[in-house]
Amino acid sequence: MKHEILCRPAATAVRFSLDAEESLTCEVGAMIAMTSGLHVETTSRKRGGGGGLMKGLKRMLSGESFFLNHFTAEKPDQSLLIGPTMLGDCIHHAMRGGTMIVQGSSWMASSSDIEIDTTWQGFTSALFSGESMFWVKCSGDGDLFLSSYGAIYAVEVDGAYTVDTGHIVAFEDTLQFKLGKAGKSLIGSFLGGEGLVCKFQGQGTLYCQSHNPPSLGKLLGPKLKPK
Amino acid sequence: MFDSYESFQGGVFHASVPEGRAGASIYLTHSEIVAKTQPEGEQTFSIRLSECQLDLGGASGRMLFCRTPDRSLTIFCEEKGFAQALHQDAMGTLSEQLSNLCMTQRRSENQFRFWVMASAVLLVVLCVGGYYGVLAASRAAVHALPISVDEKIGTIAMQSMDLEEPLDEEHPANQLVAGIVDRLKPHAAIREMDFNVVVVESDEVNAFALPGGEIVVYTGLIEQAESAEQIAGVIAHEMSHATLRHGLQSVSQSLGIIAAIQIMIGDVGGLLALGSELAQESILTGYSRGAETEADLEGARMLHAAHIDPKSMAEFFELLKEQQGDIPGVIAWISTHPQHAQRIENIINYEKTLPKVEYHLLDLDLSAAQQALK
Structure with a gap:
């Protein structure tokens, strides 16, 4: 399976070239276009077993869909085009036996060997981080495609790193994430417009998005006419 | 070669690994921690127990990191029995570091428990206080009608x-x-x-x-x-x-x-x-x-x-x-x-x-x- 990321970063789409028998698992609704030799299967399970009802329900908690779409090439040389819901970027992350913790709606596609599960990051981060309460946990060997709102940039953390709430796309499980204040004093942090921030500790890759959807909502919301 | 040793699933950070990180099987010998990247046997790394530096972290807070003194190589594992096995196999070399980490973790867990309790108590106080507050306020409001x-x-x-x-x-x-x-x-x-x-x-x-x-x-x-x-x-x-x-x-x-x-x-x-x-x-x-x-x-x-x-x-x-x-x-x-x-x-x-x-x-x-x- 080959992939090509097009039109980064504002209106990104990913084009896959699949050989016969190769398959890809995608988020529901991510498909933009495809050639005719692809077989689409929609289930709540991982391809070839695993998962089922509970996994589907857990996925829903994290903001993903209950169902998954599996695209399998029945003929050689098939092409599939997928894209994110929001205006934004997509990235490819090659996984080699580790675990990636992905923010609710950022998981877009992964090769069928990757296990997709749900995890949660504790009460405080759930309530105040501006991220969803549950996260998608991807583990195994293979390719992972993540989407975002705005551009994605990767940071190799070794030590400590701080990200504003709402800007996390994904991080490796070797990183620990805690909620803290941006400045020394809590009031100062709020007056500075940063409020609470997510503080990462450890070693691993972290993906951030340049924009965050709640901020857009706050900006647009008051300008909309009531129904 | 390591078949006789107990193995754990974890990973390794090293500059020679593609992307800098890979999943690995981890074995404990009496003198070293050995990590073999997956697929099996691709690359092998080891850290001598006597110079190993331990750290606790990761998304769950329970991942154990073993580092060389210059931090060029890190082997990590989250499996439950790993710390215990390390404690036994290291024959006391790492006991001090392990017990320190254990204490830090316990302290943070206690702290977390304290905050959960405190917020629960606060919630109850707010609910009860709010209830009686509303009763008192509505009583006063009635007399104004x-x-x-x-x-x-x-x-x-x-x-x-x-x-x-x-x-x-x-x-x-x-x-x-x-x-x-x-x-x-x-x-x-x-x-x-x-x-x-x-x-x-x-x-x-x-x-x-x-x-x-x-x-x-x-x-x-x-x-x-x-x-x-x-x-x-x-x-x-x-x-x-x-x-x-x-x-x-x-x-x-x-x-x-x-x-x-x-x-x-x-x-x-x-x-x-x-x-x-x-x-x-x-x-x-x-x-x-x-x-x-x-x-x-x-x-x-x-x-x-x-x-x-x-x-x-x-x-x-x-x-x-x-x-x-x-x-x-x-x-x-x-x-x-x-x-x-x-x-x-x-x-x-x-x-x-x-x-x-x-x-x-x-x-x-x-x-x-x-x-x-x-």
């Missing part, structure tokens, strides 16, 4: 009630009750309240007051009473409910609590409908225990001010207590008026604190009324 509100609610409640035809105004029982009300009226806490009493035919020993001064007395009560003063005691109690505005208070409290819940949860249409129904019920079915005690004491004050012995009210409770079980109708009044012995004691004690006055018997004919009802 004009009495005409009570009257309107009373009239609506009266109309919605399915009562038997009231007795004729000329009926001796009606005359008796009207006489008692006339005697008590000048001593009511709200002078301008217009009391209106109706006697309704029913075997139940019951009487109740609606907001605004509408009072209903059942004939069963008149038949069971031993003296006109006992009836005066019950009527004073019911008049007190009206002048203390208990009906309006229970409505406003229910509404206040519903409003508070609505503010917290958001739009709850169903809850609101249920709440208004509850409020309507609460006027008709009875008041809280606190309201009953308040009405007892206020009733006793009125009786005392009208030179009627407040002990007659206590006597009537005594009578009910004795007859309880004999007459099915009595149960109705008792069910909304709990703790008889306590109430009798309260009234008698309160009477002792009042200045001594001469009590007069009522100049009203109870036996004539009872005869006429037969």
